[in-house]
Every structure is written in structure tokens, then in C-alpha cells.
Amino acid sequence: EDFLATVAEKSNGAALRGDYEHMDAHYVVQQNWDNYTEQEHELWRKLYQRQSALLPGRACDEFIEALAKMDISAGIPVFEKTSKELFAATGWTIVAVPGLIPELTFFDHLANRRFPVTVWLRKPEEFNYIVEPDVFHDFFGHVPLLFNPVFADYMQRYGQGGLKAMRLGGLDELARLYWYTVEFGLINTPAGVRIYGAGILSSGGEVEYCLTRGTKSRHIRLDIERCLRTLYKIDSYQETYFVIDSYQQLFDGTAPDFTPIYQKLKSMDVLTANTLLADEIELLPAL
Ligand code: PHE
Ligand code: FE
Numbered sequence: 001e002d003f004l005a006t007v008a009e010k011s012n013g014a015a016l017r018g019d020y021e022h023m024d025a026h027y028v029v030q031q032n033w034d035n036y037t038e039q040e041h042e043l044w045r046k047l048y049q050r051q052s053a054l055l056p057g058r059a060c061d062e063f064i065e066a067l068a069k070m071d072i073s074a075g076i077p078v079f080e081k082t083s084k085e086l087f088a089a090t091g092w093t094i095v096a097v098p099g100l101i102p103e104l105t106f107f108d109h110l111a112n113r114r115f116p117v118t119v120w121l122r123k124p125e126e127f128n129y130i131v132e133p134d135v136f137h138d139f140f141g142h143v144p145l146l147f148n149p150v151f152a153d154y155m156q157r158y159g160q161g162g163l164k165a166m167r168l169g170g171l172d173e174l175a176r177l178y179w180y181t182v183e184f185g186l187i188n189t190p191a192g193v194r195i196y197g198a199g200i201l202s203s204g205g206e207v208e209y210c211l212t213r214g215t216k217s218r219h220i221r222l223d224i225e226r227c228l229r230t231l232y233k234i235d236s237y238q239e240t241y242f243v244i245d246s247y248q249q250l251f252d253g254t255a256p257d258f259t260p261i262y263q264k265l266k267s268m269d270v271l272t273a274n275t276l277l278a279d280e281i282e283l284l285p286a287l
Contacts, residue, residue, distance in 0.1 A: 026109065027101040
């Protein structure tokens with residue numbers, strides 16, 4: 001496989017986690033729920049408990065409400081069950097994948113309203129931190145917001161945009177938007193700023209960190225072009241969080257043709273993760 005060879009090369013020969021032997025052409029596998037051990041279900045319950053206790057007053061209502069309805073606190077969920085509920089709500093389904101998948105395959109799933117969820121669970125020693133996304137990050141972090149119709153439409157549009165960005169040489173730029181919205185996004189609500197990003201919501205430490213004024217992070221209003229230029233941190237908490245006012249803002253903001261944006265950005269410098277531009281306002285209030 002090309003993809004697996006490339007990954008192995010990039011990571012100095014370290015193989016990807018996950019079983020890539022039994023997949024179809026779209027990298028889809030069986031979840032094989034019966035193969036999870038009781039220890040793994042117990043680890044899921046602990047992850048769920050720790051994480052869900054952090055959510056009130058911090059996660060957005062859409063996430064908290066969908067998560068409660070999904071009823072996945074008892075153990076690693078059966079994908080098929082939630083997938084049916086999700087399909088009834090927004091026309092999305094969940095597909096099981098071995099782990100990280102190629103960009104083209106990932107975008108193709110999203111463009112067809114399929115969300116790929118990794119089947120394996122982290123080890124107990126990875127309770128607080130995991131390098132590659134596992135079933136807890138993918139399922140707990142990402143699936144609840146897919147019950148929201150507008151966000152669900154944004155995700156599909158993102159997949160279509162990804163396929164297009166591959167042709168236009170805009171992948172690095174577009175990936176930043178995914179990172180700063182789908183993974184690490186914050187949303188303004190009447191009750192205050194809340195989290196909707198899956199990378200935060202599945203993290204033991206970043207849920208509190210991202211809403212707390214520190215010396216190393218800031219909130220700024222999402223401007224899509226600005227976001228596309230901004231590098232991000234993969235090995236620490238974020239230094240910048242972009243705040244949206246609504247999911248509609250994401251959907252509408254990504255409706256235009258990005259071709260001229262990718263072109264324009266080619267001649268502009270990227271911005272480091274801690275940049276604050278002259279006309280930007282820090283939204284996170286000082287202590
Ligand atoms: N509308 C963008 C384009 O034409 C694609 C896109 C969709 C980008 C969704 C981001 C999110 O290229
Ligand atoms: Fe993710």
C-alpha cells in the first residue's frame with residue numbers, strides 16, 4: 001500500500017497502529033465489537049466519566065445534549081447503533097476504519113456524509129495523552145456534533161473542499177481550518193464561550209486550559225482567510241483558539257470558491273500559532 005509505505009517512511013519506519021489487513025477499498029473494516037475486552041470497556045467508562053464531568057459550562061449545548069442521547073457511557077459503543085440514530089437525524093453514518101487513513105479517502109467519506117471512526121482504543125498508560133486518534137477521540141469527540149444539521153452540512157462541505165484543495169495545492173491551508181474549527185473550535189453563546197472542537201472535548205487537560213486565561217493562549221474571532229494562514233501546534237495545547245458565533249458562520253464562510261484564496265495565500269507568509277495581528281482583538285478576558 002502506498003499510503004502505509006509513505007507513513008512508515010515519514011515516521012522513521014514506525015508502523016501505524018491498527019490492522020490494515022482486512023479493509024475494503026475505502027479503508028472500511030468491521031468494528032468486531034465482540035473482540036473488545038472487559039478491560040477496554042472499563043477504560044472507556046473511565047475516559048467517559050472523566051471527560052463528561054468536565055463538560056457542563058464548558059462544552060456547547062449541542063454537544064452535551066447529543067452525547068447524553070447517544071447513551072455511550074457503559075462501554076465502547078456499537079457503531080451500528082449510533083450510526084442508525086445519526087442517519088435518522090442528519091443523514092450521516094459512521095464507518096469503522098483501522099486508524100489514520102489517506103487524505104483522499106478521508107475527504108471522500110466526509111463528502112458522502114460518512115464519518116470514519118478508528119476501531120481501536122488507547123492503552124491505559126495513554127489515558128491522558130495519545131498521539132494518533134483512537135475510538136475515544138473519534139467517537140466521543142466528533143460524533144455528537146454530527147447530530148447538528150448545520151455542522152453536519154459543514155463537515156460534508158469540508159470533505160468536498162478537501163477533494164478540491166488536493167487538485168489546487170491548497171491542502172496545508174485547508175487542514176488548518178479543520179484543525180482550528182472541527183478539532184479546536186470555540187463558539188460564542190449567550191451563556192459565554194463554549195467548546196465544540198473534538199480535539200479539546202476528548203482531552204483531559206485542554207477542556208479547562210482553553211477557556212482559562214493564561215500567558216500562552218488567546219481567543220480571537222474566526223476569520224477564515226486568516227485561519228488558513230495560521231500554523232498550529234500538534235505537540236502542545238493550542239496558542240490560538242478561533243471563536244465562531246454560529247455553525248452557520250462556518251457553513252456560509254466556506255461556500256465561496258477558495259481557488260483565489262489559495263492563490264493569494266501562496267504569496268503571503270504563514271503566521272505562527274501565537275500571532276496577534278494589529279487589528280485583532282483578544283476575546284479571552286483578563287483575570
Ligand atoms: N468552498 C471551498 C472551495 O471552493 C471549499 C471548502 C468547503 C473549504 C468547506 C472549506 C470548507 O474551495
Ligand atoms: Fe479528530
